Amino acid sequence: MSGFRHVVLFRWAEGTTTLQQEEVAARLSELPAKIPQIRSYSLGVNAKVNPGGYDFAVVADFDDREGYLAYRDHPDHRAVVEEVITPLVADRAAVQYEL
Amino acid sequence: MSGFRHVVLFRWAEGTTTLQQEEVAARLSELPAKIPQIRSYSLGVNAKVNPGGYDFAVVADFDDREGYLAYRDHPDHRAVVEEVITPLVADRAAVQYEL
Numbered sequence: 001m002s003g004f005r006h007v008v009l010f011r012w013a014e015g016t017t018t019l020q021q022e023e024v025a026a027r028l029s030e031l032p033a034k035i036p037q038i039r040s041y042s043l044g045v046n047a048k049v050n051p052g053g054y055d056f057a058v059v060a061d062f063d064d065r066e067g068y069l070a071y072r073d074h075p076d077h078r079a080v081v082e083e084v085i086t087p088l089v090a091d092r093a094a095v096q097y098e099l
Numbered sequence: 100m101s102g103f104r105h106v107v108l109f110r111w112a113e114g115t116t117t118l119q120q121e122e123v124a125a126r127l128s129e130l131p132a133k134i135p136q137i138r139s140y141s142l143g144v145n146a147k148v149n150p151g152g153y154d155f156a157v158v159a160d161f162d163d164r165e166g167y168l169a170y171r172d173h174p175d176h177r178a179v180v181e182e183v184i185t186p187l188v189a190d191r192a193a194v195q196y197e198l
Contacts, residue, residue, distance in 0.1 A: 053192075057194040
């Protein structure tokens with residue numbers, strides 16, 4: 001499977017409510033309909049199988065690096081990041097790689 | 100798509116060589132042949148599209164939570180973690196979630 005993958009994990013700040021976390025997931029899940037470069041888009045809340053994990057994962061696939069960059073810089077994506085994600089984030093870890 | 104996903108990102112310690120990083124990828128890539136519960140297994144070196152990213156990603160899918168746990172606790176997986184990954188890790192971020 002060729003393509004380009006973006007993986008980001010978030011740990012939410014102390015006191016972040018379930019409602020706030022659900023809003024992040026809801027706003028992100030609107031993006032595939034708005035950003036055609038997204039080939040697959042998987043969101044996940046930590047199942048707490050292991051201690052010390054992060055809270056939330058996004059795994060997004062694109063046809064190529066340019067598709068990811070279009071997503072990264074897309075105004076609708078930027079809005080979700082700035083309006084609902086950045087205010088809640090304690091830690092963020094990300095990798096983008098060629099599939 | 101139902102199933103259970105394990106996502107882990109690593110940032111390697113200062114001074115970790117490319118050879119050491121390649122050994123991690125090589126040892127991990129042997130696991131699907133040894134652990135039948137692995138349904139899909141994607142390894143990726145950060146393409147350095149953005150500053151400050153982690154270095155390496157593993158995205159592994161299983162039919163269910165039990166499949167992931169079998170992988171997590173499998174002696175061949177434990178050996179790779181203990182012998183080649185743990186000695187090199189500066190930071191680790193992980194989430195497991197229901198697909």
